Amino acid sequence: MMTVNEVSKLSGVSIRTLQYYDRIGLLNPADYTQAGYRLYDDAALEKLQQILLFKELEFPLKDIREMLSRPDFDKKKALEQQITLLTMKKEHLENLIAYAREIQLTGGKTMDFSVFDTEKMDEYARQAREQWGKTDQYRESEQKAKGRSGEDEKHLMEQCMQIFAEFGKIKEDACAESARAQSQVKKLQDFITQNFYQCSDEILFSLGQMYVGSREFTENIDNAGGTGTAEFAASAIRAYCGK
Numbered sequence: 001m002m003t004v005n006e007v008s009k010l011s012g013v014s015i016r017t018l019q020y021y022d023r024i025g026l027l028n029p030a031d032y033t034q035a036g037y038r039l040y041d042d043a044a045l046e047k048l049q050q051i052l053l054f055k056e057l058e059f060p061l062k063d064i065r066e067m068l069s070r071p072d073f074d075k076k077k078a079l080e081q082q083i084t085l086l087t088m089k090k091e092h093l094e095n096l097i098a099y100a101r102e103i104q105l106t107g108g109k110t111m112d113f114s115v116f117d118t119e120k121m122d123e124y125a126r127q128a129r130e131q132w133g134k135t136d137q138y139r140e141s142e143q144k145a146k147g148r149s150g151e152d153e154k155h156l157m158e159q160c161m162q163i164f165a166e167f168g169k170i171k172e173d174a175c176a177e178s179a180r181a182q183s184q185v186k187k188l189q190d191f192i193t194q195n196f197y198q199c200s201d202e203i204l205f206s207l208g209q210m211y212v213g214s215r216e217f218t219e220n221i222d223n224a225g226g227t228g229t230a231e232f233a234a235s236a237i238r239a240y241c242g243k
Helices: 004-011 015-023 042-056 061-068 075-106 119-132 136-145 150-170 179-195 201-213 215-225 229-240
Strands: 038-040
Touching (some): 004 042, 015 038, 015 215, 042 061, 042 075, 075 119, 179 229, 201 215, 201 229
16 A cells, blocks of 8 residues: 555655545545545556546546546556557657757748647547547436436435435444345445436446445445445445345
């Protein structure tokens, strides 16, 4: 495990930026010290590498978060795309440098604005963002949200938090593998499918990981069901999904 200070020195990313990544759910620490300081493991550092590569290619943080949180995110394929884009960017910069030197030699008489054209590179980047951005689940959720009022959305969130409040009650006298806990997981899965998107076991498992991997999710769930509810729900989901 590495402290946030050590990760900052290793990566060149400021401590404030790492804290911000945690707050927005982009890069959550693997654990915290008893004093509340962030700790990062190898998996978190690997994810930070992915973030920095996408940032180098000028992908918005929101898009990066959506891409990395996809259950079907393929790191190998993403790296291949990143290499292609970085190579295109390198060639573009080399062309600009050569053009600037030519201007220097000719005294500014060279007029070739084609070297500034980034259309091909921008199009490739756009396709990559679209591929890893909005998932089928995201689009389905958008479709189901059409026509819902702000009050409807608020009511749905209250229903969702009530499900976690029930998880909190169950954890007081039952284990995560118990029939009651497993029935509650099924209730959560059905609720998500009915109101947002088709929640497969794979997606449900990823959500469970998010419940304990994001401080914001953990705090909201624990506020609904009491301290430890997020961890209990995640454990129940792991058992339900056979992980």
